[in-house]
Amino acid sequence: MTDTTTIADTTQEVTEATQQAVKQVNQITQYLQDSIPGLITFGLEVLAALVAFFIGRLVIKWIRKIVRRSFERSEADKGVEQFVDSLLKYGLYGILIFCLISSLGFDTTSVAALLASSGVAIGLALQGSLSNFAGGVLILLLKPFVVGDYIIEDTNGKEGTVKEIQIFYTKLSTIDNKTIVIPNGMLTNNSITNATAKDERQLDLRVGISYNADIKKAKSVIEKLLSEDASILKEEQMNVFVNDLADSAVVLGIRAWVKNEEYWATRWRLLEEIKVELDENGIEIPYPQVTVHMKEDK
Structure with missing residues:
Protein backbone atom coordinates (compact mmCIF):
# COMPACT_ATOMS: atom_id res chain seq x y z
CA MET A 1 0.00 0.00 0.00
CA LEU A 126 34.36 71.71 -19.76
CA GLN A 127 34.99 75.36 -19.02
CA GLY A 128 38.37 75.07 -20.70
CA SER A 129 36.77 73.90 -23.93
CA LEU A 130 34.31 76.80 -23.85
CA SER A 131 37.26 79.11 -23.27
CA ASN A 132 38.96 77.59 -26.31
CA PHE A 133 35.80 78.11 -28.38
CA ALA A 134 35.63 81.77 -27.31
CA GLY A 135 39.34 82.05 -28.08
CA GLY A 136 38.73 80.75 -31.59
CA VAL A 137 36.03 83.38 -32.14
CA LEU A 138 38.37 86.13 -30.88
CA ILE A 139 41.17 84.93 -33.17
CA LEU A 140 38.85 85.19 -36.17
CA LEU A 141 37.52 88.62 -35.14
CA LEU A 142 40.77 90.29 -34.03
CA LYS A 143 43.07 88.44 -36.47
CA PRO A 144 46.33 88.40 -34.46
CA PHE A 145 47.37 85.83 -37.07
CA VAL A 146 45.91 84.04 -40.07
CA VAL A 147 46.54 80.71 -41.78
CA GLY A 148 50.02 80.78 -43.27
CA ASP A 149 51.58 83.05 -40.62
CA TYR A 150 54.61 81.93 -38.62
CA ILE A 151 53.86 82.52 -34.95
CA ILE A 152 55.65 81.96 -31.63
CA GLU A 153 53.64 81.28 -28.47
CA ASP A 154 55.88 83.18 -26.06
CA THR A 155 54.90 81.47 -22.78
CA ASN A 156 55.86 77.91 -23.78
CA GLY A 157 58.04 78.73 -26.78
CA LYS A 158 55.93 76.75 -29.25
CA GLU A 159 56.33 78.01 -32.80
CA GLY A 160 55.41 77.10 -36.34
CA THR A 161 53.35 77.96 -39.40
CA VAL A 162 49.59 78.16 -38.82
CA LYS A 163 47.89 75.41 -40.83
CA GLU A 164 44.37 75.25 -39.34
CA ILE A 165 42.21 77.35 -37.03
CA GLN A 166 39.46 75.11 -35.66
CA ILE A 167 36.74 75.85 -33.12
CA PHE A 168 38.81 74.59 -30.16
CA TYR A 169 42.39 74.27 -31.36
CA THR A 170 44.91 75.82 -33.74
CA LYS A 171 47.37 73.56 -35.55
CA LEU A 172 50.94 74.65 -36.26
CA SER A 173 53.44 72.97 -38.56
CA THR A 174 57.08 73.21 -37.46
CA ILE A 175 60.10 73.54 -39.72
CA ASP A 176 60.83 69.81 -39.33
CA ASN A 177 57.20 68.99 -40.32
CA LYS A 178 55.84 68.22 -36.86
CA THR A 179 52.31 69.24 -35.93
CA ILE A 180 51.70 71.26 -32.76
CA VAL A 181 48.11 71.52 -31.49
CA ILE A 182 47.55 74.55 -29.22
CA PRO A 183 44.24 75.36 -27.46
CA ASN A 184 42.76 78.63 -28.73
CA GLY A 185 42.30 79.84 -25.16
CA MET A 186 46.06 79.68 -24.61
CA LEU A 187 46.73 81.70 -27.75
CA THR A 188 44.31 84.47 -26.74
CA ASN A 189 45.39 84.61 -23.08
CA ASN A 190 49.15 84.65 -23.70
CA SER A 191 51.42 86.85 -25.76
CA ILE A 192 52.13 85.82 -29.35
CA THR A 193 54.90 86.86 -31.70
CA ASN A 194 53.78 86.93 -35.34
CA ALA A 195 57.00 86.71 -37.31
CA THR A 196 55.28 87.02 -40.69
CA ALA A 197 52.80 89.81 -40.02
CA LYS A 198 54.82 91.92 -42.47
CA ASP A 199 56.16 91.00 -45.90
CA GLU A 200 59.73 91.61 -44.76
CA ARG A 201 61.66 90.22 -41.81
CA GLN A 202 64.86 91.39 -40.21
CA LEU A 203 67.78 88.99 -40.27
CA ASP A 204 69.66 89.30 -36.96
CA LEU A 205 72.91 87.29 -36.65
CA ARG A 206 75.76 87.17 -34.14
CA VAL A 207 79.33 86.10 -35.03
CA GLY A 208 82.26 86.03 -32.62
CA ILE A 209 85.83 86.79 -33.76
CA SER A 210 89.11 86.64 -31.91
CA TYR A 211 90.37 89.66 -29.95
CA ASN A 212 93.52 89.43 -32.09
CA ALA A 213 91.53 89.63 -35.36
CA ASP A 214 91.22 92.76 -37.51
CA ILE A 215 87.70 94.05 -36.71
CA LYS A 216 87.54 96.35 -39.74
CA LYS A 217 88.58 93.56 -42.08
CA ALA A 218 86.01 91.19 -40.59
CA LYS A 219 83.27 93.79 -40.97
CA SER A 220 84.33 94.43 -44.55
CA VAL A 221 84.16 90.70 -45.41
CA ILE A 222 80.66 90.39 -43.94
CA GLU A 223 79.41 93.59 -45.59
CA LYS A 224 80.61 92.29 -48.94
CA LEU A 225 78.69 89.05 -48.44
CA LEU A 226 75.53 91.00 -47.61
CA SER A 227 75.86 93.23 -50.65
CA GLU A 228 76.37 90.24 -52.98
CA ASP A 229 73.58 88.06 -51.59
CA ALA A 230 70.54 88.13 -53.90
CA SER A 231 68.04 87.62 -51.06
CA ILE A 232 69.16 90.64 -49.03
CA LEU A 233 66.95 93.68 -49.70
CA LYS A 234 69.39 96.33 -50.84
CA GLU A 235 66.93 99.20 -50.42
CA GLU A 236 66.73 98.45 -46.70
CA GLN A 237 69.42 99.28 -44.16
CA MET A 238 72.26 96.80 -43.60
CA ASN A 239 74.43 97.00 -40.47
CA VAL A 240 77.54 95.19 -39.28
CA PHE A 241 78.64 96.37 -35.83
CA VAL A 242 80.38 95.36 -32.61
CA ASN A 243 77.58 93.98 -30.49
CA ASP A 244 79.51 92.79 -27.44
CA LEU A 245 82.98 92.38 -25.96
CA ALA A 246 82.52 88.90 -24.56
CA ASP A 247 84.91 86.82 -22.45
CA SER A 248 86.45 84.94 -25.36
CA ALA A 249 85.41 86.88 -28.46
CA VAL A 250 84.45 90.18 -29.99
CA VAL A 251 80.84 89.59 -31.02
CA LEU A 252 79.80 91.21 -34.30
CA GLY A 253 76.14 91.92 -34.91
CA ILE A 254 74.70 91.59 -38.41
CA ARG A 255 71.33 93.05 -39.40
CA ALA A 256 69.67 93.06 -42.79
CA TRP A 257 66.20 92.58 -44.28
CA VAL A 258 64.83 89.70 -46.36
CA LYS A 259 61.48 88.50 -47.65
CA ASN A 260 59.59 86.38 -45.14
CA GLU A 261 59.56 83.30 -47.34
CA GLU A 262 63.37 83.53 -47.78
CA TYR A 263 64.27 84.11 -44.13
CA TRP A 264 65.47 80.65 -43.05
CA ALA A 265 67.21 79.76 -46.30
CA THR A 266 69.09 83.07 -46.24
CA ARG A 267 70.01 82.71 -42.57
CA TRP A 268 71.48 79.25 -43.01
CA ARG A 269 73.31 80.17 -46.20
CA LEU A 270 74.84 83.35 -44.76
CA LEU A 271 76.11 81.66 -41.61
CA GLU A 272 77.95 79.09 -43.71
CA GLU A 273 79.34 81.70 -46.11
CA ILE A 274 80.51 83.93 -43.23
CA LYS A 275 82.41 81.00 -41.68
CA VAL A 276 84.06 80.11 -45.00
CA GLU A 277 85.02 83.72 -45.84
CA LEU A 278 86.41 84.46 -42.38
CA ASP A 279 88.53 81.30 -42.54
CA GLU A 280 89.85 82.24 -45.99
CA ASN A 281 90.81 85.70 -44.72
CA GLY A 282 92.58 84.35 -41.66
CA ILE A 283 90.03 85.71 -39.19
CA GLU A 284 89.64 83.33 -36.27
CA ILE A 285 86.26 82.44 -34.79
CA PRO A 286 87.27 81.43 -31.26
CA TYR A 287 85.68 78.95 -28.91
CA PRO A 288 85.34 79.59 -25.16
CA GLN A 289 88.76 79.32 -23.55
CA VAL A 290 90.63 80.23 -20.40
CA THR A 291 94.27 81.41 -20.28
CA VAL A 292 96.12 80.32 -17.14
CA HIS A 293 99.32 82.12 -16.10
CA MET A 294 101.65 80.09 -13.89
CA LYS A 295 103.84 82.00 -11.46
CA GLU A 296 107.26 80.47 -10.87
CA ASP A 297 108.60 80.25 -7.32
CA LYS A 298 111.99 81.86 -6.86
Whole structure:
Protein backbone atom coordinates (compact mmCIF):
# COMPACT_ATOMS: atom_id res chain seq x y z
CA MET A 1 0.00 0.00 0.00
CA THR A 2 2.86 2.33 0.84
CA ASP A 3 4.57 1.66 -2.50
CA THR A 4 1.35 2.38 -4.36
CA THR A 5 0.91 5.67 -2.51
CA THR A 6 4.49 6.71 -3.23
CA ILE A 7 4.12 5.96 -6.94
CA ALA A 8 0.87 7.93 -7.05
CA ASP A 9 2.49 10.90 -5.31
CA THR A 10 5.47 10.81 -7.69
CA THR A 11 3.20 10.60 -10.70
CA GLN A 12 1.20 13.58 -9.44
CA GLU A 13 4.38 15.63 -8.87
CA VAL A 14 5.62 14.82 -12.38
CA THR A 15 2.25 15.74 -13.80
CA GLU A 16 2.19 19.04 -11.93
CA ALA A 17 5.78 19.86 -12.98
CA THR A 18 4.93 19.04 -16.59
CA GLN A 19 1.84 21.19 -16.47
CA GLN A 20 3.85 24.04 -14.91
CA ALA A 21 6.55 23.74 -17.58
CA VAL A 22 3.93 23.68 -20.32
CA LYS A 23 2.29 26.71 -18.75
CA GLN A 24 5.59 28.63 -18.68
CA VAL A 25 6.34 27.64 -22.27
CA ASN A 26 2.88 28.82 -23.27
CA GLN A 27 3.46 32.13 -21.45
CA ILE A 28 6.81 32.63 -23.18
CA THR A 29 5.28 31.73 -26.52
CA GLN A 30 2.39 34.12 -25.93
CA TYR A 31 4.84 36.87 -24.86
CA LEU A 32 6.90 36.39 -27.99
CA GLN A 33 3.79 36.37 -30.15
CA ASP A 34 2.68 39.62 -28.52
CA SER A 35 6.17 41.19 -28.64
CA ILE A 36 7.38 40.11 -32.08
CA PRO A 37 5.32 42.69 -34.00
CA GLY A 38 6.64 45.45 -31.73
CA LEU A 39 10.22 44.16 -32.01
CA ILE A 40 9.93 43.97 -35.77
CA THR A 41 8.54 47.49 -35.88
CA PHE A 42 11.32 48.81 -33.61
CA GLY A 43 13.95 46.96 -35.65
CA LEU A 44 12.62 48.51 -38.83
CA GLU A 45 12.67 51.94 -37.17
CA VAL A 46 16.29 51.43 -36.09
CA LEU A 47 17.20 50.26 -39.61
CA ALA A 48 15.45 53.29 -41.09
CA ALA A 49 17.30 55.53 -38.61
CA LEU A 50 20.65 54.03 -39.66
CA VAL A 51 19.82 54.55 -43.32
CA ALA A 52 18.76 58.12 -42.54
CA PHE A 53 22.02 58.66 -40.63
CA PHE A 54 24.18 57.60 -43.58
CA ILE A 55 22.09 59.68 -45.97
CA GLY A 56 22.36 62.59 -43.54
CA ARG A 57 26.16 62.20 -43.50
CA LEU A 58 26.23 62.53 -47.28
CA VAL A 59 23.98 65.61 -47.12
CA ILE A 60 26.22 67.19 -44.44
CA LYS A 61 29.32 66.58 -46.58
CA TRP A 62 27.54 68.11 -49.56
CA ILE A 63 26.51 71.20 -47.56
CA ARG A 64 30.03 71.64 -46.17
CA LYS A 65 31.47 71.32 -49.67
CA ILE A 66 29.13 74.04 -50.98
CA VAL A 67 30.04 76.35 -48.08
CA ARG A 68 33.77 75.80 -48.62
CA ARG A 69 33.44 76.59 -52.32
CA SER A 70 31.51 79.75 -51.45
CA PHE A 71 34.35 80.86 -49.18
CA GLU A 72 36.91 80.07 -51.87
CA ARG A 73 35.02 82.12 -54.45
CA SER A 74 34.69 85.04 -52.05
CA GLU A 75 38.44 84.77 -51.23
CA ALA A 76 37.64 84.88 -47.52
CA ASP A 77 40.29 84.30 -44.90
CA LYS A 78 41.36 80.64 -44.71
CA GLY A 79 41.02 80.61 -40.94
CA VAL A 80 37.41 81.78 -41.12
CA GLU A 81 36.68 79.07 -43.67
CA GLN A 82 38.15 76.35 -41.44
CA PHE A 83 36.41 77.65 -38.32
CA VAL A 84 32.98 77.88 -39.99
CA ASP A 85 33.44 74.45 -41.57
CA SER A 86 34.26 72.90 -38.19
CA LEU A 87 31.32 74.66 -36.50
CA LEU A 88 28.97 73.64 -39.31
CA LYS A 89 30.09 70.02 -39.02
CA TYR A 90 29.37 69.73 -35.29
CA GLY A 91 26.12 71.69 -35.54
CA LEU A 92 24.67 69.67 -38.41
CA TYR A 93 25.60 66.36 -36.81
CA GLY A 94 23.92 67.51 -33.61
CA ILE A 95 20.71 68.35 -35.49
CA LEU A 96 20.85 65.03 -37.37
CA ILE A 97 21.21 62.97 -34.18
CA PHE A 98 18.39 64.92 -32.48
CA CYS A 99 16.08 64.23 -35.44
CA LEU A 100 16.95 60.53 -35.43
CA ILE A 101 16.20 60.27 -31.70
CA SER A 102 12.83 61.92 -32.33
CA SER A 103 12.07 59.52 -35.19
CA LEU A 104 12.56 56.54 -32.85
CA GLY A 105 9.59 57.66 -30.79
CA PHE A 106 11.33 59.42 -27.91
CA ASP A 107 9.59 62.48 -26.48
CA THR A 108 11.38 65.48 -28.02
CA THR A 109 10.46 67.71 -25.09
CA SER A 110 12.10 65.32 -22.65
CA VAL A 111 15.11 64.93 -24.93
CA ALA A 112 15.47 68.71 -25.25
CA ALA A 113 15.22 69.13 -21.47
CA LEU A 114 17.78 66.38 -20.97
CA LEU A 115 20.15 67.97 -23.48
CA ALA A 116 19.70 71.38 -21.85
CA SER A 117 20.47 70.09 -18.36
CA SER A 118 23.32 67.99 -19.71
CA GLY A 119 24.63 71.03 -21.56
CA VAL A 120 24.80 73.01 -18.32
CA ALA A 121 26.60 70.18 -16.52
CA ILE A 122 28.97 69.59 -19.41
CA GLY A 123 29.56 73.33 -19.75
CA LEU A 124 30.64 73.54 -16.10
CA ALA A 125 32.85 70.50 -16.50
CA LEU A 126 34.36 71.71 -19.76
CA GLN A 127 34.99 75.36 -19.02
CA GLY A 128 38.37 75.07 -20.70
CA SER A 129 36.77 73.90 -23.93
CA LEU A 130 34.31 76.80 -23.85
CA SER A 131 37.26 79.11 -23.27
CA ASN A 132 38.96 77.59 -26.31
CA PHE A 133 35.80 78.11 -28.38
CA ALA A 134 35.63 81.77 -27.31
CA GLY A 135 39.34 82.05 -28.08
CA GLY A 136 38.73 80.75 -31.59
CA VAL A 137 36.03 83.38 -32.14
CA LEU A 138 38.37 86.13 -30.88
CA ILE A 139 41.17 84.93 -33.17
CA LEU A 140 38.85 85.19 -36.17
CA LEU A 141 37.52 88.62 -35.14
CA LEU A 142 40.77 90.29 -34.03
CA LYS A 143 43.07 88.44 -36.47
CA PRO A 144 46.33 88.40 -34.46
CA PHE A 145 47.37 85.83 -37.07
CA VAL A 146 45.91 84.04 -40.07
CA VAL A 147 46.54 80.71 -41.78
CA GLY A 148 50.02 80.78 -43.27
CA ASP A 149 51.58 83.05 -40.62
CA TYR A 150 54.61 81.93 -38.62
CA ILE A 151 53.86 82.52 -34.95
CA ILE A 152 55.65 81.96 -31.63
CA GLU A 153 53.64 81.28 -28.47
CA ASP A 154 55.88 83.18 -26.06
CA THR A 155 54.90 81.47 -22.78
CA ASN A 156 55.86 77.91 -23.78
CA GLY A 157 58.04 78.73 -26.78
CA LYS A 158 55.93 76.75 -29.25
CA GLU A 159 56.33 78.01 -32.80
CA GLY A 160 55.41 77.10 -36.34
CA THR A 161 53.35 77.96 -39.40
CA VAL A 162 49.59 78.16 -38.82
CA LYS A 163 47.89 75.41 -40.83
CA GLU A 164 44.37 75.25 -39.34
CA ILE A 165 42.21 77.35 -37.03
CA GLN A 166 39.46 75.11 -35.66
CA ILE A 167 36.74 75.85 -33.12
CA PHE A 168 38.81 74.59 -30.16
CA TYR A 169 42.39 74.27 -31.36
CA THR A 170 44.91 75.82 -33.74
CA LYS A 171 47.37 73.56 -35.55
CA LEU A 172 50.94 74.65 -36.26
CA SER A 173 53.44 72.97 -38.56
CA THR A 174 57.08 73.21 -37.46
CA ILE A 175 60.10 73.54 -39.72
CA ASP A 176 60.83 69.81 -39.33
CA ASN A 177 57.20 68.99 -40.32
CA LYS A 178 55.84 68.22 -36.86
CA THR A 179 52.31 69.24 -35.93
CA ILE A 180 51.70 71.26 -32.76
CA VAL A 181 48.11 71.52 -31.49
CA ILE A 182 47.55 74.55 -29.22
CA PRO A 183 44.24 75.36 -27.46
CA ASN A 184 42.76 78.63 -28.73
CA GLY A 185 42.30 79.84 -25.16
CA MET A 186 46.06 79.68 -24.61
CA LEU A 187 46.73 81.70 -27.75
CA THR A 188 44.31 84.47 -26.74
CA ASN A 189 45.39 84.61 -23.08
CA ASN A 190 49.15 84.65 -23.70
CA SER A 191 51.42 86.85 -25.76
CA ILE A 192 52.13 85.82 -29.35
CA THR A 193 54.90 86.86 -31.70
CA ASN A 194 53.78 86.93 -35.34
CA ALA A 195 57.00 86.71 -37.31
CA THR A 196 55.28 87.02 -40.69
CA ALA A 197 52.80 89.81 -40.02
CA LYS A 198 54.82 91.92 -42.47
CA ASP A 199 56.16 91.00 -45.90
CA GLU A 200 59.73 91.61 -44.76
CA ARG A 201 61.66 90.22 -41.81
CA GLN A 202 64.86 91.39 -40.21
CA LEU A 203 67.78 88.99 -40.27
CA ASP A 204 69.66 89.30 -36.96
CA LEU A 205 72.91 87.29 -36.65
CA ARG A 206 75.76 87.17 -34.14
CA VAL A 207 79.33 86.10 -35.03
CA GLY A 208 82.26 86.03 -32.62
CA ILE A 209 85.83 86.79 -33.76
CA SER A 210 89.11 86.64 -31.91
CA TYR A 211 90.37 89.66 -29.95
CA ASN A 212 93.52 89.43 -32.09
CA ALA A 213 91.53 89.63 -35.36
CA ASP A 214 91.22 92.76 -37.51
CA ILE A 215 87.70 94.05 -36.71
CA LYS A 216 87.54 96.35 -39.74
CA LYS A 217 88.58 93.56 -42.08
CA ALA A 218 86.01 91.19 -40.59
CA LYS A 219 83.27 93.79 -40.97
CA SER A 220 84.33 94.43 -44.55
CA VAL A 221 84.16 90.70 -45.41
CA ILE A 222 80.66 90.39 -43.94
CA GLU A 223 79.41 93.59 -45.59
CA LYS A 224 80.61 92.29 -48.94
CA LEU A 225 78.69 89.05 -48.44
CA LEU A 226 75.53 91.00 -47.61
CA SER A 227 75.86 93.23 -50.65
CA GLU A 228 76.37 90.24 -52.98
CA ASP A 229 73.58 88.06 -51.59
CA ALA A 230 70.54 88.13 -53.90
CA SER A 231 68.04 87.62 -51.06
CA ILE A 232 69.16 90.64 -49.03
CA LEU A 233 66.95 93.68 -49.70
CA LYS A 234 69.39 96.33 -50.84
CA GLU A 235 66.93 99.20 -50.42
CA GLU A 236 66.73 98.45 -46.70
CA GLN A 237 69.42 99.28 -44.16
CA MET A 238 72.26 96.80 -43.60
CA ASN A 239 74.43 97.00 -40.47
CA VAL A 240 77.54 95.19 -39.28
CA PHE A 241 78.64 96.37 -35.83
CA VAL A 242 80.38 95.36 -32.61
CA ASN A 243 77.58 93.98 -30.49
CA ASP A 244 79.51 92.79 -27.44
CA LEU A 245 82.98 92.38 -25.96
CA ALA A 246 82.52 88.90 -24.56
CA ASP A 247 84.91 86.82 -22.45
CA SER A 248 86.45 84.94 -25.36
CA ALA A 249 85.41 86.88 -28.46
CA VAL A 250 84.45 90.18 -29.99
CA VAL A 251 80.84 89.59 -31.02
CA LEU A 252 79.80 91.21 -34.30
CA GLY A 253 76.14 91.92 -34.91
CA ILE A 254 74.70 91.59 -38.41
CA ARG A 255 71.33 93.05 -39.40
CA ALA A 256 69.67 93.06 -42.79
CA TRP A 257 66.20 92.58 -44.28
CA VAL A 258 64.83 89.70 -46.36
CA LYS A 259 61.48 88.50 -47.65
CA ASN A 260 59.59 86.38 -45.14
CA GLU A 261 59.56 83.30 -47.34
CA GLU A 262 63.37 83.53 -47.78
CA TYR A 263 64.27 84.11 -44.13
CA TRP A 264 65.47 80.65 -43.05
CA ALA A 265 67.21 79.76 -46.30
CA THR A 266 69.09 83.07 -46.24
CA ARG A 267 70.01 82.71 -42.57
CA TRP A 268 71.48 79.25 -43.01
CA ARG A 269 73.31 80.17 -46.20
CA LEU A 270 74.84 83.35 -44.76
CA LEU A 271 76.11 81.66 -41.61
CA GLU A 272 77.95 79.09 -43.71
CA GLU A 273 79.34 81.70 -46.11
CA ILE A 274 80.51 83.93 -43.23
CA LYS A 275 82.41 81.00 -41.68
CA VAL A 276 84.06 80.11 -45.00
CA GLU A 277 85.02 83.72 -45.84
CA LEU A 278 86.41 84.46 -42.38
CA ASP A 279 88.53 81.30 -42.54
CA GLU A 280 89.85 82.24 -45.99
CA ASN A 281 90.81 85.70 -44.72
CA GLY A 282 92.58 84.35 -41.66
CA ILE A 283 90.03 85.71 -39.19
CA GLU A 284 89.64 83.33 -36.27
CA ILE A 285 86.26 82.44 -34.79
CA PRO A 286 87.27 81.43 -31.26
CA TYR A 287 85.68 78.95 -28.91
CA PRO A 288 85.34 79.59 -25.16
CA GLN A 289 88.76 79.32 -23.55
CA VAL A 290 90.63 80.23 -20.40
CA THR A 291 94.27 81.41 -20.28
CA VAL A 292 96.12 80.32 -17.14
CA HIS A 293 99.32 82.12 -16.10
CA MET A 294 101.65 80.09 -13.89
CA LYS A 295 103.84 82.00 -11.46
CA GLU A 296 107.26 80.47 -10.87
CA ASP A 297 108.60 80.25 -7.32
CA LYS A 298 111.99 81.86 -6.86
